[in-house]
Amino acid sequence: MAHSDSVKAGVPSYLKEAQMIKQGAEARVYRGTFLGRSVVIKERFTKLYRHPEVDEKLTRRRTTQEVRSILRCRRAGINAPVVYFVDYTTHCIFLEDIIHSVSVRDHIASAQASEQNPQHLQTLVDKIGEILAQMHDEDVIHGDLTTSNMLLVSGAEDHNMKLVLIDFGLSYISALPEDKGVDLYVLEKAFLSTHPKTETLFERLLKSYTASSKKSPAVIKKLDEVRLRGRKRSMVG
């Protein structure tokens, strides 16, 4: 094996051929084929302003956290993409491509625009509440709950709607109601600012969360506290 070969080959040259679908602040996301399957590749890149060693550690931790939480969710029956391969040298994760899916964000936006079938969005938020309760019961804190980080697989009927959670780079394991409450608070902020006039819908989501987990009262109590803190902070300015 020639040395020049081994330098050129591997993930970097593979990514040159792949199609980039998102360039984020910390990661680039691509679509490609891997071992004959359709995959999404998430590449975390280094940040030049950070100290190289600190950066390497942080990037590695994000990658590790992401795959760990995905496995933990799947073991508990919570949909998350299959992990096919992890390259810790280039910080790339090769994930199952959730085909025929739309982000919950786009889905809600188009449902609101077409103003049809409010029943359907209610079923959707019920499902989200239920899944997040399951996830928190496994002590997985997502860390970046937004409607962009939930994919809705199309084709299924309302009663067996399939939702897939993605983007676990900021996730961690914790049993603390406070951490779960903050997780929900992050979602509430994102949800209400992304989707105007959805206060009642989000309330319904929390109701479903509450009904789905025995541990929910402590979490909702913390959520209320965090909200209050948030409001005070914004009043002070």
Add this chain to the structure above:
Amino acid sequence: MHLTQVLELFPEYTVTQLLFKDVKNTTELRKMAVNGEIKGALINPSMVVDSFQILVAANKAVHLHKNGKMKTRSLYSEIIFNLSPTNNISEAFKRFGISDSDSAVHIVLVHNKDEILNINDIILKVDGQQIAVDRVSDLTDVAKIKKLYKVAPLEEKCGSLLDAVVCRMATKDVA
């Protein structure tokens, strides 16, 4: 009847899989793999759900080989090690390698583009009946796999047994 695929990440490498049943010279084959007469991994097909599982193991082995980060001594032992859900090397060989009493063998070869591979050489060494690789599912011991990889019914709501298996293999370094 064999299956040959290029690794997209390492296009200079090709993986070939062959499957045999009613094998009568398992002991001999094992010796040949140890002394290098057979350059390949000999795998117990009852632990294989699908040829994709083998590709995932081979891809990871080649990747670690190129980065000088293999946990075992050769590319072939690394493939066997990668199939295992644990980091115990001897356990991996016991479960995923072949033992003298086995009568079916899944052979995995990895070759560089410019290497000439004589598949017939390998086929001639096996005293057994070659069958199509996709028939490995007939030989899969589903119950044993579920137990070893600890796949609970709940997880099967999320996808197939194959999904559960490859996800464990890919994440075992940090799980």
